[in-house]
Amino acid sequence: MSTVSDARIVRTREALRKAMIALAEESPLDAITVRAIAARAGVGYATFFRHYPDKDALLADVADRLIREFLQRVAPLLQDKDRAAAARSMCDFVLEHLAIYKALLAGGSGETVRAEMLRQTMITMAATRKRKPDGPLDDLMLFHLVSAILNLLSWWLRNLSAVSAATMAEVIERTVLTPVSLLRKQPPVGL
Incomplete structure (x- = not known):
């Protein structure tokens, strides 16, 4: 069970990192919101905060x-x-x-x-x-x-x-x- 959970955590964090990088190509950092990062990563808004404050x-x-x-x-x-x-x-x-x-x-x-x-x-x-x-x-x-x-x-x-x-x-x-x-x-x- 923990392996599945760990794999999901790894995938979600990687998706969030990739989303941040992709959004940085399009917009200044100041304009990038957590909501936009979560949407680009394909995760829920609250899920973002389970991984990063x-x-x-x-x-x-x-x-x-x-x-x-x-x-x-x-x-x-x-x-x-x-x-x-x-x-x-x-x-x-x-x-x-x-x-x-x-x-x-x-x-x-x-x-x-x-x-x-x-x-x-x-x-x-x-x-x-x-x-x-x-x-x-x-x-x-x-x-x-x-x-x-x-x-x-x-x-x-x-x-x-x-x-x-x-x-x-x-x-x-x-x-x-x-x-x-x-x-x-x-x-x-x-x-």
């Missing part, structure tokens, strides 16, 4: 899944110290999920959603670290890495026609990934 919780779940999928793709490249390939992979991933990334990073909610995306990414990355932080520099570098990349991607999503994915990847690699890796090798005095 509000739209923001669903959005956080969508963002968390994107972040985890993103990290699974990019982490091996970063571990191999192939920063250029990692940056290209980041930009390709964003293009593959363009609508939801536009909604999350360059949509009408702007700073609020970007701040939540930063918070969610920091939590996810901290939870998936292979080793514990050595001190405040590790946390500072993680914060800088995540916030700088999110800000660059946000700008890029508003200027897609002006800057190619290859150029954006090079910018990310040269302005964020390489400098952060150099700082990790030679931390500033006092940190």
Whole structure:
């Protein structure tokens, strides 16, 4: 019995996530209602609240899944110290999920959603670290890495026609990934 129930929960949550992503392709996040999400997912309005307390919780779940999928793709490249390939992979991933990334990073909610995306990414990355932080520099570098990349991607999503994915990847690699890796090798005095 619980397996059937669990499968139904998984299916309903997946339907709600897909509905949120589909609606984000059509409307600004501020305009998307719980009622619209439930209708698009094919579930009752009350059913939505059995799975998520509000739209923001669903959005956080969508963002968390994107972040985890993103990290699974990019982490091996970063571990191999192939920063250029990692940056290209980041930009390709964003293009593959363009609508939801536009909604999350360059949509009408702007700073609020970007701040939540930063918070969610920091939590996810901290939870998936292979080793514990050595001190405040590790946390500072993680914060800088995540916030700088999110800000660059946000700008890029508003200027897609002006800057190619290859150029954006090079910018990310040269302005964020390489400098952060150099700082990790030679931390500033006092940190």
